Amino acid sequence: PSNADRYEARNDALRSVARRRDLASDDVALLMSYVESTNCILRVEREAALRNDVLNLLRNQEPVPDGLPAILAGMVERGGYDPAILDYCVQHLGALGPDIRDDVRRNRVRDLLVLTARDISNPCAGTALYSLAEGIGPGKDDGLLRRLTLAACAKDANPFVRLSALQLAGERGYREALPAVRGILTGDRRDAVQDIAAIGTLGLIGEASDAALVRAALNKGGSRLRPAAETALKRIAERGGGAVK
Numbered sequence: 001p002s003n004a005d006r007y008e009a010r011n012d013a014l015r016s017v018a019r020r021r022d023l024a025s026d027d028v029a030l031l032m033s034y035v036e037s038t039n040c041i042l043r044v045e046r047e048a049a050l051r052n053d054v055l056n057l058l059r060n061q062e063p064v065p066d067g068l069p070a071i072l073a074g075m076v077e078r079g080g081y082d083p084a085i086l087d088y089c090v091q092h093l094g095a096l097g098p099d100i101r102d103d104v105r106r107n108r109v110r111d112l113l114v115l116t117a118r119d120i121s122n123p124c125a126g127t128a129l130y131s132l133a134e135g136i137g138p139g140k141d142d143g144l145l146r147r148l149t150l151a152a153c154a155k156d157a158n159p160f161v162r163l164s165a166l167q168l169a170g171e172r173g174y175r176e177a178l179p180a181v182r183g184i185l186t187g188d189r190r191d192a193v194q195d196i197a198a199i200g201t202l203g204l205i206g207e208a209s210d211a212a213l214v215r216a217a218l219n220k221g222g223s224r225l226r227p228a229a230e231t232a233l234k235r236i237a238e239r240g241g242g243a244v245k
Helices: 007-015 025-036 044-059 068-078 083-099 103-118 125-136 143-152 159-172 175-186 192-205 210-238
Strands: none
Touching: 007 044, 025 044, 025 068, 044 068, 044 083, 068 083, 068 103, 083 103, 083 125, 103 125, 103 143, 125 143, 125 159, 143 159, 143 175, 159 175, 159 192, 175 192, 175 210, 192 210
């Protein structure tokens, strides 16, 4: 109790057992109780970081604690935690999902990730999209993931969710996202981070005519956009979209 509000002390304590793969059941129970607690003693960003490290430790146990997916799912369902903590919950839940052997529990996890991804105003939706994509695997199409990703590319989505959706659309080859991507670069308002994401997506799925749009964005955005623009132009050219200039 005398040093529970000191991040350094708690982090040192965690590091002392970070390589353990055979924690006693009582210790595992205490750690899972800490993850689930709504009592945040530390600053939110430190509390979230510490809980993420605890979750990594729990996932590295052999075997993984049987009740961990249920605890994470319950936290996401109930809410009431800082978005940063919930985002880690969604991330770890997605990582655990494919290894859950029970079909009922595995389907519950997937349904919860889908529900989270549908709420494009929720900052966790982007993480849920990537968790679903990882569960499907590279090169495999899923109509639901495609629809969720395209919905999250909309301009009324949470900015962080939109960034994730733009990147995922490019990585998965969802060319239906092109109108939304082009709209970002032709819009009146400039956001360097969003412009960079849009340019990167065009590099992955853009057409020959999009090379001019990338060059126009570079002229307006300056040096901050240059690395992304040069990479995008090179990729478009490699697909037969004209010379890089």
